[in-house]
Amino acid sequence: MKNLHSYLLSSLLVLVFLIVWEIGASLYNKSFILPTPTAIAGELWELKTVLLLNHLPSTLLIILIGLVVSIVMGVTLAVWMNMSKTAEKTFYPLIITSQTIPVIALAPIFVLWFGYTIWSKVVVAILITFFPLTVSTFDGLRSSNKDLKELLLTMGASKKDIFFKLDVPSALPSFFSGLKVAVTMSVIGAAIGEWLGAQAGLGYFSRRMMTQFDGAAVFAPIVLLSAVGIFLFLLVICLEKIILKWREKQ
Incomplete structure (x- = not known):
């Protein structure tokens, strides 16, 4: 009931906003600067085919590659720094x-180095999510119980045995906390790139529509980007609950 009450309050706050x-926006009456939510929703519906089929896959690919590379590199470096004081003092x-x-x-x-290829955007996403x-994985590894x-x-x-049976379980909650931040930041990184x-x-x-002074069309892909970030965040929460069932029982 408490969770339902919280969701209702959040939904009410969003509705009021x-x-x-x-x-x-209706009183301001300058849609090229501040379009109304209904105008944005209408534009999003009209552009759904273009956005979903032509532009969303490109953004999702950047996000996916950036996250995978960041996870592999970040976890590897965190484990190395946890095992080696020299690595910690060098890389931290x-x-x-x-x-x-x-x-x-x-x-x-990055655009100058990699051109207008996907890699200039991937590097931006990696830099933000890494x-x-x-840091969260490294802190989690260091938090393992010394007495145990x-x-x-x-x-x-x-x-x-100590690494897989003590350090890894201790680090998983921190890893997922960092991953929740990273998935939302990856959307920002992809958009910036x-x-x-x-x-x-x-x-x-969105940038192209800005040059045409089409406010609703500028906001439409931004709304879609926000939806992608929310979806990825919820996906990580579900994955966390599945993997960390033992914490829920505790």
Whole structure:
């Protein structure tokens, strides 16, 4: 009942926001700057074929490749830093430093290096998603119970046994927390990459419509991008519940 009550309150808040937006945009009466939600919904319906068949697949491919590469690289680096103090002291400061550089400033450089191919957008997505995955996994690996580790060692467990039976289960909740952040950030990374230079994609389409002063068409792909981010977030939550059943029981 508590969850249902929370969902109802959230839905009510969104509904109030949309009503205020609809009334405010109608009074403002400049649709090329601030279109109404109904106008955006109508434009999204009219453009559904173009967006879903021509531009959404390009964006999803960027998101998928970026996430897979970030997961593989991030988890590998997190495990290495957990096992080696030298690796931690070498790479951890570099990981932190990488987040101090605005991605929007690097994106044009990636376009210069890789051209208008998919890889210039993938690199942007990787740069945004790599940090939360690596740091959260690393923190999760370090959070394993030291007393349990000593107990396993006294019982003759090998480093491999400790890693898979203690460190990995301890790190999984943190990994999924980082993954929840990464999947939503990957959508932003893909959109930024497409915005600055692409031949297809939801971000590219939104930018193209901006040059035509079509406010509703600018917002339509943004709404679709938001829906993709929400879907991926919910997908990670479902995956987390399936894999971490033991935590739910506890």
